[in-house]
Amino acid sequence: xxxxxxxxxxxxxxxxxxxxxxxxxxxxxxxxxxxxxxxxxxxxxxxxxxxxxxxxxxxxxxxxxxxxxxxxxxxxxxxxxxxxxxxxxxxxxxxxxxxxxxxxxxxxxxxxxxxxxxxxxxxxxxxxxxxxxxxxxxxxxxxxxxxxxxxxxxxxxxxxxxxxxxxxxxxxxxxxxxxxxxxxxxxxxxxxxxxxxxxxxxxxxxxxxxxxxxxxxxxxxxxxxxxxxxxxxxxxxxxxxxxxxxxxxxx
Amino acid sequence: xxxxxxxxxxxxxxxxxxxxxxxxxxxxxxxxxxxxxxxxxxxxxxxxxxxxxxxxxxxxxxxxxxxxxxxxxxxxxxxxxxxxxxxxxxxxxxxxxxxxxxxxxxxxxxxxxxxxxxxxxxxxxxxxxxxxxxxxxxxxxxxxxxxxxxxxxxxxxxxxxxxxxxxxxxxxxxxxxxxxxxxxxxxxxxxxxxxxxxxxxxxxxxxxxxxxxxxxxxxxxxxxxxxxxxxxxxxxxxxxxxxxxxxxxxxxxxxxxxxxxxxxxxxxxxxxxxxxxxxxxxxxxxxxxxxxxxxxxxxxxxxxxxxxxxxxxxxxxxxxxxxxxxxxxxxxxxxxxxxxxxxxxxxxxxxxxxxxxxxxxxxxxxxxxxxxxxxxxxxxxxxxxxxxxxxxxxxxxxxxxxxxxxxxxxxxxxxxxxxxxxxxxxxx
Numbered sequence: 001x002x003x004x005x006x007x008x009x010x011x012x013x014x015x016x017x018x019x020x021x022x023x024x025x026x027x028x029x030x031x032x033x034x035x036x037x038x039x040x041x042x043x044x045x046x047x048x049x050x051x052x053x054x055x056x057x058x059x060x061x062x063x064x065x066x067x068x069x070x071x072x073x074x075x076x077x078x079x080x081x082x083x084x085x086x087x088x089x090x091x092x093x094x095x096x097x098x099x100x101x102x103x104x105x106x107x108x109x110x111x112x113x114x115x116x117x118x119x120x121x122x123x124x125x126x127x128x129x130x131x132x133x134x135x136x137x138x139x140x141x142x143x144x145x146x147x148x149x150x151x152x153x154x155x156x157x158x159x160x161x162x163x164x165x166x167x168x169x170x171x172x173x174x175x176x177x178x179x180x181x182x183x184x185x186x187x188x189x190x191x192x193x194x195x196x197x198x199x200x201x202x203x204x205x206x207x208x209x210x211x212x213x214x215x216x217x218x219x220x221x222x223x224x225x226x227x228x229x230x231x232x233x234x235x236x237x238x239x240x241x242x243x244x245x246x247x248x249x250x251x
Numbered sequence: 252x253x254x255x256x257x258x259x260x261x262x263x264x265x266x267x268x269x270x271x272x273x274x275x276x277x278x279x280x281x282x283x284x285x286x287x288x289x290x291x292x293x294x295x296x297x298x299x300x301x302x303x304x305x306x307x308x309x310x311x312x313x314x315x316x317x318x319x320x321x322x323x324x325x326x327x328x329x330x331x332x333x334x335x336x337x338x339x340x341x342x343x344x345x346x347x348x349x350x351x352x353x354x355x356x357x358x359x360x361x362x363x364x365x366x367x368x369x370x371x372x373x374x375x376x377x378x379x380x381x382x383x384x385x386x387x388x389x390x391x392x393x394x395x396x397x398x399x400x401x402x403x404x405x406x407x408x409x410x411x412x413x414x415x416x417x418x419x420x421x422x423x424x425x426x427x428x429x430x431x432x433x434x435x436x437x438x439x440x441x442x443x444x445x446x447x448x449x450x451x452x453x454x455x456x457x458x459x460x461x462x463x464x465x466x467x468x469x470x471x472x473x474x475x476x477x478x479x480x481x482x483x484x485x486x487x488x489x490x491x492x493x494x495x496x497x498x499x500x501x502x503x504x505x506x507x508x509x510x511x512x513x514x515x516x517x518x519x520x521x522x523x524x525x526x527x528x529x530x531x532x533x534x535x536x537x538x539x540x541x542x543x544x545x546x547x548x549x550x551x552x553x554x555x556x557x558x559x560x561x562x563x564x565x566x567x568x569x570x571x572x573x574x575x576x577x578x579x580x581x582x583x584x585x586x587x588x589x590x591x592x593x594x595x596x597x598x599x600x601x602x603x604x605x606x607x608x609x610x611x612x613x614x615x616x617x618x619x620x621x622x623x624x625x626x627x628x629x630x631x632x633x634x635x636x637x638x639x640x641x642x643x644x645x646x647x648x649x650x651x652x653x654x655x656x657x658x659x660x661x662x663x664x665x666x667x668x669x670x671x672x673x674x675x676x677x678x679x
Binding site: 050051052053073074075077078079083084086089090091092093094095099100103104107108111143160164 | 625
């Protein structure tokens with residue numbers, strides 16, 4: 001599904017190297033978690049994969065189902081099936097949440113030469129998906145993320161994911177700012193989307209999220225590289241001992 | 252202070268080809284306007300009120316010819332709306348394209364030929380609100396209009412008509428230089444929607460005087476034509492009674508020079524005056540919204556909401572003033588002017604002003620200019636929305652507050668579609 005080879009990335013504006021040779025292979029239907037201390041490059045990895053400006057790839061490659069990702073525009077990556085759930089979902093005053101969702105769904109369908117979804121079918125679908133995430137009609141009507149609580153914003157990210165049905169989902173610290181109940185709700189939303197054809201890359205600081213979204217593989221990232229990979233037990237090790245031992249090992 | 256000779260010289264040059272019929276009440280009103288005009292001269296570049304907009308193109312004796320604009324891909328605005336159509340071609344009333352000037356609840360007459368008719372209510376309005384609007388700031392182009400307007404409509408609204416009245420200004424001559432003047436009186440308890448659209452002329456001088464009686468409501472939605480090189484100045488004068496409403500929205504797309512003045516007086520308590528506009532400019536575009544709202548009664552609300560989208564060196568101007576007179580307690584005044592600059596070449600000049608002589612009022616104003624929000628743009632693109640569509644969506648979102656000033660949803664949808672189609676044609 002997703003294959004990252006020797007990815008080196010620096011900031012475009014300054015001479016700061018962030019990723020120093022990331023290698024990662026995610027198979028179809030697999031859930032991978034990346035953990036790591038602040039500043040290790042986790043979020044940068046998610047931004048570079050989804051095509052945000054401001055980064056320069058100096059070496060390496062990333063592909064989605066064999067398609068070279070890094071040359072594509074962000075919208076093309078989305079249409080190819082990549083989805084990033086933002087750590088800080090963006091507020092867009094003046095654009096209704098429904099309009100936003102429908103525009104996105106139809107844009108992706110158009111890019112894939114599929115017919116647009118009818119207004120009626122869309123409404124039905126969005127209501128159904130919103131209900132399971134406990135997103136009420138009022139939230140759907142409001143401008144995108146404007147006035148949403150932290151939990152509402154994250155639920156709205158998962159709603160977008162559910163509507164767009166991507167094959168590769170990257171969750172960037174989706175647990176940040178969530179209370180226990182909200183985390184459970186969001187995780188249930190994510191788990192409902194798990195399946196043979198869909199893979200996940202879950203970026204998090206804490207093992208707690210991984211109690212809800214159980215990963216197949218866990219990777220530890222530090223100073224721009226993946227320094228250790230293993231099964232779910234690796235996350236528990238971090239939870240118990242912190243990163244210090246792993247970092248020492250990695251160096 | 253003596254009037255600058257240059258302003259008087261400009262006036263003499265401008266008057267060369269103009270004349271009016273001196274008969275009747277209208278002739279008298281025109282003569283009175285000419286007297287006032289002669290004392291003022293035409294606006295000059297040094298006038299504070301013309302600080303950001305060069306009036307030369309509006310002053311000169313002959314209009315600069317402009318190539319006719321071919322709207323091709325888009326039907327005219329309001330086409331799908333059931334309305335009473337009144338069509339002017341290059342400023343001349345066209346009976347063949349117009350509906351019969353009759354509808355329940357309204358009396359409509361043409362200005363041309365009105366000098367012989369005894370239209371008592373209009374004689375109390377024509378040039379009268381314009382003259383009131385000369386203080387504290389002179390607006391000579393409006394006075395020129397009162398003296399020499401060739402046509403227009405006089406509309407008296409006695410009850411609420413079943414459909415909007417639509418004034419359509421077509422331009423078919425590359426050299427048309429047009430002066431139009433409308434008077435509208437909305438009587439107590441009545442409500443009316445006035446639509447206006449069209450490029451009108453190579454150069455247009457347009458005045459509308461509106462009197463809104465107690466408990467009456469007036470809605471005005473205007474789509475200024477898409478012709479690129481046209482020059483126009485418009486004045487909207489309104490006097491608003493008690494518990495009444497005045498709401499005006501203008502969409503301007505293109506136009507080499509547009510100056511829209513609105514001079515509104517809230518004279519009765521518990522009334523509202525809203526004036527809003529969106530302007531879209533690409534390249535040779537100079538658009539000036541100048542607003543003066545006077546609160547002279549208690550518990551009135553005024554809103555000024557102006558949004559401009561500018562690119563390729565387009566210039567936007569906003570001069571907005573709220574004057575709260577002594578005794579106009581509990582005034583609620585709001586003013587916002589914002590520009591979205593789509594590149595580094597475009598410019599927005601804003602001068603918000605508040606002058607308050609009452610002590611229990613709420614007045615707020617804000618003015619901003621900035622670029623499109625890159626984070627929001629990336630967010631939309633990451634969801635699969637293509638760059639240009641995402642930009643258009645964000646531009647429309649920026650304009651939303653102004654568009655929402657239009658109460659009628661069918662009309663606001665029409666305006667929104669027009670904006671969308673302009674954005675699609677002027678992709679970044």
